[in-house]
Amino acid sequence: MDDQNKVIAARNLDLVFPTSDGDVHALSNVDLEVNKGDFVSFIGPSGCGKTTFLRCIAGLETATGGTLSVNGMSPEEARNARAYGYVFQAAGLYPWRTIGKNIQLPLEIMGFDREERESRMKRVLQLVDLEGFDGKYPWQLSGGMQQRASIARALAFDADILLMDEPFGALDEIVRDHLNEQLLKLWARTEKTICFVTHSIPEAVYLSTRIVVMSPRPGRITEVIESPLPRDRPLDIRDSAAFIEIAHRVREGLRAGHGDDV
């Protein structure tokens, strides 16, 4: 398209789910552009459409109005072109496959040969610090390790975009801190574009270059905050004044969007 840097572009995006209780306006008038290499977090209360927006990008939902392009294509075309890897809230590893075989699953489906599958699997396991675990079954790993394996699975076929839907939501805070730190390193090393849905303000501020604040009924974007934090972020950056200031702005944004609901 005109701008090679624009990975995701949404204009006036609308999505209405018809239900027996009447129409639910999941997304209303969503305008957003994500540039190559961005780390964009979507934050907001339940029902604000953050997950729905991510699913639209992935082509798992189809918008009822407006336009959405991914890598200059429609979301379905982008999916066909393996534009993204998707990480769900649960690791969703198949219990009948070893970690190595789980990571090879998308590669098998996409028709990579055996040798290529093995070498890619080894490489992405290294990226998530799970070398040597390929022969283990999922139940032999902790929750955090399972989620890392699922990230490796999403990285295996070299998609430029990583869509992550509350990937660490089910993990405890200590594990979550650790994984956040690792994710940033991974992002720096692979130069992927990451869209990250979260409930947690510190997580959003720590990880993102941009924070998209959303609010419900109808689901919409209320504020987009550009982070002035440097890309290289040690964990203790969270005690800095700049960090606290952004976290405060996110909290204010969430409160404003909430209106009299809370």
Add this chain to the structure above:
Amino acid sequence: MRWFRLRAVPVISVLLALIVVWYVAAVWMNSQWTLDQAARAETTPGFTEIVKDTMVQERPKLPAPHQVAVSFYDLVFDKKVTSKRSLVYHAWVTLSATLFGFAIGTGLGIALALGIVHNRAMDMSVMPWAIASQTIPILAIAPMIIVVLNSIGITGLVPKAVISAYLSFFPVVVGMVAGLRSPDAMQLDLMKTYNASATQVLFKLRLPASMPFLFASLKVGIAAALVGAVVGELPVQQGGLGARLLGGSYYGQTIQMWAALFMAAILAAVLVFIVARVEAGVLKRMGMAR
């Protein structure tokens, strides 16, 4: 020793209790005949004599356990296996029909389940018929199947196997439909993000996920297949445990009936055990047994 205490003791206790109940019932049910005989001979037997007599009658209402055991041993080990009096021969006749019917039923059940999961029209239409098929008493429909197949020249093993299949396909359909649908929305979405085809979803996700369901169904199915084969043998009287059961009841050979009954029970237990062993092996190989 620990194994003995935890596993063997409960089983043996229950078995002993059952045998005691059985002996008491045998004395109670057979004593009438003893008393009638005594009345005809104008004697009045004492309690010990009554009990003794109830244990050795030729055609007791309820044979005593040791009578059944002796007959069973005789019919299994002391007869040539090719003899029509051998229980092993009859068990083999029943087993062959059971296995043939089980294979047909399992195949049919899996095929129907695949259709139900992948085709909306089949989803709406097949299940009610499958349920209706199981509400018809098998005793009523078995002779009809045999007569119909007979009239087009099919006799012997096949009609019995058809009845076996008729009973065994149902648990497989129900189990496999549940199994193929067991992957949750997230796992299906994951497949969608890879652009997986329906065939890939079937072989990489739905089928492996359905294995535990399949084996649960197969255990019910193989027992049902055995019942089907036995019922199929009742009207034909050309060998098999079902024929032995009905033959025994025609001639008041209660001991023979009970021996055949035990053979059927042992056969069922062995078949279910084999399925359970295969299940354990398969799930272990799949990494799903811990």
